[in-house]
Structure formats: C-alpha cells, structure tokens
Amino acid sequence: MKKRIPDPKRIIDRIDDLPTLPRTVLKITELVNDPKSSAKDLARVITDDQILTARLLKLVNSSFYGIPQRISTVTGAIVLIGFDAIRNLLLTTSVFDLFADRNRKNQQKQEKFWDHSLGCAVGAKVIGNYLRHDSIEELFVAGLLHDIGKIVEMMFQPAEFSKIVAVISRENILMIAAENKIMGYNHAEIGKLLAEKWNLPAKLVQIIAHHHQPKVAGSFAMEAAIVHLADIFCRALNMGFGGDNKIPPLDRFAWQSLKIQTSAIESLMKTMQDEYGDIRLFIS
C-alpha cells in the first residue's frame, strides 16, 4: 500500500473559495483601538456596510438589551452599548457568518463547534482579565478562531472528516489524535494556514497554530497558554462540542507560565459560565 505524503498547504491552496474576512471589520478594529476616534467616525464606517448596519440595529433592539424604545441610528447604538462591545459583536458575528449555512447536513455539528469556540473565547477573555492581560479583545478573537481548522476539515475535506469522526467514536480519543492518525496533520496546522491566508496578525496565527503546545508559540506563548487553558475549561463545562469527548492534557509549561493559583480555578470557571450564557444570546 502506498502511503501518500500529507501536505496541508496543498489542501488549503486547492480550496480557493475559502471565505475572506470583511474589510469593514478590520477597519472597525483599528478605529476602536484609536483613542482619538469618535462615535461618529465609527458610525461612518459601519453605515458604509448595509449588512453590518442592519445587524447592529437588530441586536441593539433585541431582547438582550431590552430597551423599550426603538434605536434607529447607528450612532445611537454605539453610544448605548460602547466601542469595545461593538467591535466584539461585529467581529464575532462576521466570523460566524463566514462559514454559516453552506452545508445543511453539517449544520448541527457546526453549531456545536461554534459553541465550543465561543466558550473558549469567553474563557480566554476571563483568564486574560484575571491575569490583567492588556489585549482582552484579541484573546477573545483568538479563542473564537482556535479550532477554525476543524471547520475547514468538516466543510472542505468531507471524506477525511468522516473517517476522523469514525475513529473518534470507535476509539474514544481526542480529535487531534484522530486527525494525526488519518491525515498525518491536524486542525492546528490547517488553522494556521487559513489564518495566514487571511493575513491575520502574527499573534493570532501563532495562537491558532500552537494552542495544543503553547511553548512553541515563541513570543506569544503566554497568549497561546491562555487559549490552551480556556479550551480545557470550556470542554470541562460542556460548552458546545470540540469534536470528541475527551479533555486534552494540561500542558505543564502553559500552567506554570500562567501562574494561576489553583484556588482561583473555581471562580474563573464560574465567571466563564455566566458570561457564556450572556453572550450566546447575541448569536442565536
């Protein structure tokens, strides 16, 4: 039997209809980061994009905020919920959209994957807050995207994906182990290639690539360790489905470098669960 040499790069190249991240979202991120920008500046960028405008107004007028009167202007919405919340919200919903609804058959599975990603994102944010990390928003996005490679597998490599699913249910192993067994590479590598293709910041690329071995993430080892721990927390709390029914082992290096007291674990996980319940309302 001839064994083919696995090459995730070639697979990514073959997929030329991989979704792209909307430019508006990148522009909004920039504006929110700039202390000199005003609600008006931000409103101008958002109103340029009809879909984002509609989504924002829908969300602000949704039951999550429970405001009795209708908010009909983007500026009004920004003033009401704040800059960071706007960015968080638009980025989150945009990323979710990218892969949404392309394959009905996988829809339920896909939603569970996203719930897992969202749980990890919330976890990364909560851990980041606890550690007084200076870019919480970025950690949130990193958590959201950490398993993006799994979505790519599911949507663009259906044959391999179903083999992986079969191995997981037969042997009850971690998805990453099943991927390595079937394909010779895994979702972290695929995710890295996609992130590079999207021109995401180096930090995000490194976190996605190394959330299973944070040590290798170089100068972003700290951030990768945060996402690594958040991944474990959200699996422990049954948030969504990460593709298997196992908890990945805690990386020694990651745990030691984070310097989190074991006594803090419980309150971190509690905060995580509370915030997860709140944010899920945005998306569903």
Place this chain on the structure above:
Amino acid sequence: MIRVNIVDLKPGMVLAQAVQNQQGVLLLDAGAKISKKNIRIFKSWGVNEFTVEGELNKLKAAGETPAAEIRAAVKMALKAKFSDVMDDPVMVEIFNAASKQLTKDLPKSEHEKENSRPKKNYR
C-alpha cells in the same frame, strides 16, 4: 409578597412590583408573569432584587424536587471525559470546579444540603 434575588427568580413567578433599570426605564410591569427571556434581560441590565407574589415557604417547597439522578449522570459523563488526565492534580481541581458548576442549578434534597460542605482531599 416576597423579596427575591435574581438567582432565585424563576420563570412563572408573578411580579408584585414593576421592575426598572438603573436609569428608571420600565422593563416589566407589576402583575406580569416572568419568563426565561425576562430573567435574561434583567441579568443583562444588572437588576438584582425583585418583589414577587407568593409566600416564602411555598417557594421553598417548590424547589425541593430531588435531582440526585441527574447530578450523578452529569458527574459520570464528566469522569469519562477526564479519565485520561486525572493523574494531574490541577486537572482534578478543574474537574471538581466543573462538576460544581454543572450541577449548581439542580435543586438539592435536604439530605444533600447537610452533606454539601466542601470535601478536602488530604491525601
């Protein structure tokens, strides 16, 4: 009429007094039956105290349904998930915290309440 905290507010309770947010905007009027959605909205506005219709002892009695079976099932599933990593003491902590979070919304029986003091592992 009884005062209840947000954590004890349950769908189906009837508001005895209107609920307003910090800015004084009316969120739900007196006499309204509370839904799950209402509770989420109150949480998102940070409203914590409510006045609902009813008597205190009735309310307590309503929460008495034993849920030991569900609790046991949740724990068993969690144990299976953690089965390969329990030799790590940090993972044991994570397991304990998760198990507590996942079962916290289940009502406790009187027997369980007596034994609910945190158990320490002195090994």
